[in-house]
Amino acid sequence: MKQTKTPPSGIGCIDDPLRPILGMCGVMQGNEEVILHTHPRAQLAYAKAGVLRVNTADGTWVIPPTQAVWVPGDMEHQVIAVSPAEVHHLFIDQRQFDALPTQCSVLEVSPFLRELIIRAISHGRDYLPDSPAARLMAVIGDELQALEPSSLYLPLAQDRRVVRVMSMLRDNPADSRGLEEWAADVGASGRTLGRLFLRETGLSFGQWRQQLRLQEAVKLLGEGKGVTEVALILGYRSPSAFVAMFRKALGKPPKQYCVDLTSGSGES
Known part of the structure; x- marks a missing residue:
């Protein structure tokens, strides 16, 4: 199968302390690859359906729908859709949270966090500080700091x-x-x-x-x-x-x- 190469979205490069978490979603076709890149914001990539693979200089992670991959800010990485995937991304300003992972890892996603991710993305990227959306992002930050790594x-x-x-x-x-x-x-x-x-x-x-x-x-x-x-x-x-x-x-x-x-x- 021919591999399709896609540039990164650029959202991970947005510097906006008033919005510590920015979300986006999209569909990746099977064997589609987001080319090797970095961004200052950390990233949580969650495939609501399908399977992703993330490559870094340290190793390879495979991410099914029960899990998500965490990529710290400024880490060079590549995302590949192993099969057609509906992908939800959160881009997190690590300066706003104390205990986020410092290494790339696959994390277990509870049903509660899954719903939080989907709800966060529905608010878009222009939510107001001290709004319901901003409070939701704070809850997500708390959940991310408590996640356990998986074995993939x-x-x-x-x-x-x-x-x-x-x-x-x-x-x-x-x-x-x-x-x-x-x-x-x-x-x-x-x-x-x-x-x-x-x-x-x-x-x-x-x-x-x-x-x-x-x-x-x-x-x-x-x-x-x-x-x-x-x-x-x-x-x-x-x-x-x-x-x-x-x-x-x-x-x-x-x-x-x-x-x-x-x-x-x-x-x-």
């Missing part, structure tokens, strides 16, 4: 041997070779490669590969593929093994997740 994060690395393994696994997540086999392929010992993975990503090799497969699973489910097909694509010996991994990581089975992907519901 894939850290990247700098060491050339680790990067090579990551690249090959991203091309073929079903590759089931063990650490020793990968180490021989990149000119290292298994112990060395394992230590490098842990040092550079904070995850063991096995944990990193599972995170990759989890991200790919969310992407493939968002594209409409069935659970058995996804399990086979990702190299699982049986659909039940894939379902068990998915449920343990994300708290619900893939079929329920598929329902949420199309409905935008965070409830199981």
Whole structure:
């Protein structure tokens, strides 16, 4: 599928202390990409339907409708719609709030916050200070400061041997070779490669590969593929093994997740 490149909206560059949160919404087509960019305001991107992927220099995040991605101000990032997505954005002046995240992360979105985001965007970007809209934005700020990160994060690395393994696994997540086999392929010992993975990503090799497969699973489910097909694509010996991994990581089975992907519901 041909990739469509889109420039950023520019809203994240608006300097307006009287309006600490600015909202916008729009539709992204499948494989549409907002090109690499930065802006002073932090950004919360929430796909009411569809799946997003956000890339930074530190890693990759996949965002289904039950979650949102937080991008701190001035962090270079790229947003890609893995599948057609209805996206709601909040652009936040971090100077106005004390405890917002300082690193890019995927955050769980409660039904309450989801409704707040939708309501905030309905007020537009020209609300008056000390108005009902301004008070709503203050409540959103309180909610954002209390959000918990989710597990859909894939850290990247700098060491050339680790990067090579990551690249090959991203091309073929079903590759089931063990650490020793990968180490021989990149000119290292298994112990060395394992230590490098842990040092550079904070995850063991096995944990990193599972995170990759989890991200790919969310992407493939968002594209409409069935659970058995996804399990086979990702190299699982049986659909039940894939379902068990998915449920343990994300708290619900893939079929329920598929329902949420199309409905935008965070409830199981």
